[in-house]
Amino acid sequence: MAFENIHAAVVGCGRWGMNHVKTAYSLLGPRLKYACDAFPSAEEKVKAVGDISFTTNLDDVLSDATINAVIIATPAETHYEVALRCLKAGKNVLVEKPITLVSEEAAELHTVAVQNNLKLMVGHVLLYHPAIIKIKEDLNSGRLGKLQYIYCNRLNLGTVRSEENILWSFAPHDISIIQYLTESNPESIEAFGARFLQRNIEDSTITYLNYPDNVHAHIFVSWLHPFKEQRLVVIGDKGMYSFEDTLKEGKLKFYPKGFTNVNGELQKFDGEFEVVQTEAKQPLTEEQMHFYNSILNNTKPLTDGLHALEVLKILEEAGKKTQR
Ligand SMILES: NC(=O)c1ccc[n+]([C@@H]2O[C@H](COP(=O)([O-])OP(=O)(O)OC[C@H]3O[C@@H](n4cnc5c(N)ncnc54)[C@H](O)[C@@H]3O)[C@@H](O)[C@H]2O)c1
Secondary structure, three states: OOOOOOOOOEEEEOOOOOOOOOOHHHHHHHHHHEEEOOOHHHHHHHHHHHHHHHEEOOOHHHOOOOOEEEEOOOOHHHHHHHHHHHHHHEEEEEEEEOOOHHHHHHHHHHHHHHHHHOEEOOOHHHOOHHHHHHHHHHHHOOOOOOOEEEEEEEOOOOOOOOEEEEEEHHHHHHHHHHHHHHHHOOOEEEEEEOOEEEEOOOOEEEEEEEEEOOOEEEEEEEEEOOOOOOEEEEEEEOEEEEEEOOOOOOOOOEEOEEEEEEEOEEEEEOOOEEOOOOOOHHHHHHHHHHHHHHHHHHOOOOHHHHHHHHHHHHHHHHHHOOOO
């Protein structure tokens, strides 16, 4: 079996954590040895998945020398403490986004992981989505031409949170995609936020990122919106991509559209779009497989601590601006 040397635990068995439990059990079977949650009531959900030991005590996981992979899906404010304990106990860690709430803590986790030759990976799951991988391939191959503009809309009449604003709730995924596609860091960040439902919590924000080489991007996120839209548009000077994850069919479209300069005159090219089929792979399964492979092959995870730290720094900077 592919991952026979992986012995894992999932910490945090809430809404998203149970997806990790199910995915890990489907990949590892009983080598998903533990599921841990602060609340004993989570045991029932875990036992419904399979033969997994349930514990409310993280020490049971940390003191088991066979465990070499821990997936953390607890609330964001606990990530730093739980991940640090796991790393200090010599465990490789996949922690959910955002890695921590402050970049100093993320930097510390990264350093501890590197010093101990452990993998620290963050659950920026969309970088394991076949559509995002296809867009990246076509950027690298030159099909899109020079990258010019990226925008992301992540909108819904969604779960309104009181412990974090919409930027922290929705934008980490979009920032991680933009960082992945541009392979660089923004030269300037501008952001605006609006509050309607609660004091001091933004319900919608717009973040504008300027990257080197005249690449621009914006991210519009809102949980106060009449319908769900998750749209990514990537514009190059030879073609454009649109990715709408909420659609059932035709999620990824390539548009051979744009302008060329012919003897100083702009000429439009406006071809028919093509629906691009991608492999039917589950991003969360791909993400976990990437984590286990990085442990087994001692390779750097795509969404490692450094990637997560850069995403977090952008979030922090944008967050400060939305609160002006
Ligand atoms: N990658 C994604 O697409 C995605 C999607 C949803 C949520 N998330 C992230 O996953 C994390 C969890 O989100 P959720 O919606 O499942 O939250 P949740 O509140 O539903 O679940 C959190 C669980 O963690 C448990 N918990 C809290 N502190 C703990 C501790 N110290 N030790 C063990 N268990 C503890 C709680 O009892 C709860 O069952 C968050 O960081 C969130 O941002 C990621």
